[in-house]
Amino acid sequence: MRRTASRLTWADVTPKAAFLNRRSLIAGAAGLALASPALAKLSYVKSRYSTDAAPNSFEDITSYNNFYEFGLGKEDPAENAGALTVDPWSVAIDGLVEKPGNYDLADLLKGVALEERIYRFRCVEAWSMVVPWIGFPLSQLLDRVGVQPGGKYVAMETLVRPKEMPGQASAILDWPYREGLRLDEAMHPLTILATGLYGEEMPKQNGAPIRLVVPWKYGFKSIKSVVRISLTDKEPQTTWNMQNPNEYGFYSNVNPEIDHPRWSQATERRIGAGLFGGRQPTLMFNGYGDEVAGLYAGQDLAKDF
Numbered sequence: 001m002r003r004t005a006s007r008l009t010w011a012d013v014t015p016k017a018a019f020l021n022r023r024s025l026i027a028g029a030a031g032l033a034l035a036s037p038a039l040a041k042l043s044y045v046k047s048r049y050s051t052d053a054a055p056n057s058f059e060d061i062t063s064y065n066n067f068y069e070f071g072l073g074k075e076d077p078a079e080n081a082g083a084l085t086v087d088p089w090s091v092a093i094d095g096l097v098e099k100p101g102n103y104d105l106a107d108l109l110k111g112v113a114l115e116e117r118i119y120r121f122r123c124v125e126a127w128s129m130v131v132p133w134i135g136f137p138l139s140q141l142l143d144r145v146g147v148q149p150g151g152k153y154v155a156m157e158t159l160v161r162p163k164e165m166p167g168q169a170s171a172i173l174d175w176p177y178r179e180g181l182r183l184d185e186a187m188h189p190l191t192i193l194a195t196g197l198y199g200e201e202m203p204k205q206n207g208a209p210i211r212l213v214v215p216w217k218y219g220f221k222s223i224k225s226v227v228r229i230s231l232t233d234k235e236p237q238t239t240w241n242m243q244n245p246n247e248y249g250f251y252s253n254v255n256p257e258i259d260h261p262r263w264s265q266a267t268e269r270r271i272g273a274g275l276f277g278g279r280q281p282t283l284m285f286n287g288y289g290d291e292v293a294g295l296y297a298g299q300d301l302a303k304d305f
């Protein structure tokens with residue numbers, strides 16, 4: 001049984017205060033995983049790439065989402081994503097790769113060692129969260145399919161299935177949602193494909209069954225429910241850049257010094273910090289500068305925003 005099998009979310013039927021208690025009761029009932037309404041547990045090891053910042057609650061992470069395929073409101077994905085079928089799921093891998101194909105997700109994940117990566121996550125809308133993702137480096141998958149020498153960029157696309165994704169009934173975005181990375185960004189050890197969070201398989205509103213997470217870039221680069229990965233020799237088109245090229249560049253690295261044309265990026269509001277949690281300064285590359293600044297040596301980040 002899956003938590004998201006019905007259109008109701010637990011938040012609808014469980015008072016907020018009881019939510020986490022109940023989850024820990026369920027988690028404590030050893031051996032009852034199949035009988036509980038929880039998503040399947042994943043086995044994983046902890047990663048040295050995790051921050052020690054305190055993760056947001058499961059409830060925050062799964063009830064305040066951006067996933068326009070399910071509506072524009074932050075609560076729409078949790079309300080509407082229940083109808084999404086995530087099994088079976090396949091990912092087309094094509095373009096400049098040695099072993100192109102339509103890969104069944106289960107095959108893609110065979111033999112993959114999952115890790116818990118607790119990452120700071122900074123949305124372009126100037127809020128942030130800390131999320132305990134479960135995933136594996138994108139580089140592992142790219143190595144497995146083999147990038148041809150001409151492959152310079154990685155493009156990804158989200159599922160298009162208007163019957164299950166009500167937001168796709170309108171042309172608010174030019175579907176499919178697409179994103180892209182330069183190959184060195186895609187191969188960076190911080191860049192992961194995530195299949196879960198909080199030790200369980202990915203909730204649908206967070207991009208089940210597989211999504212990208214790039215912690216030094218604004219959240220919109222972290223494309224959800226991926227069905228296509230293409231290796232290209234040219235910078236691929238990306239959804240928000242197509243929508244508004246003056247506001248959203250291809251790189252979209254978190255950068256407190258370069259404001260969005262309509263708001264400041266100097267500070268952020270940590271979701272769940274409460275009324276008096278206040279705002280905190282946004283860090284260059286979301287605090288991952290030691291690891292990733294070298295990727296942009298010699299680039300003018302005001303131009304390549």
Ligand code: MTE
Nearest residue numbers: 065066067068123158177219220222223224
């Ligand atoms: N992926 C798809 N397919 N559709 C979307 O609307 N929104 C992006 C990103 N990935 C989006 C998407 C934005 S703006 C953000 S901030 C993150 O997903 C939010 O991820 P979360 O809901 O897991 O926090």
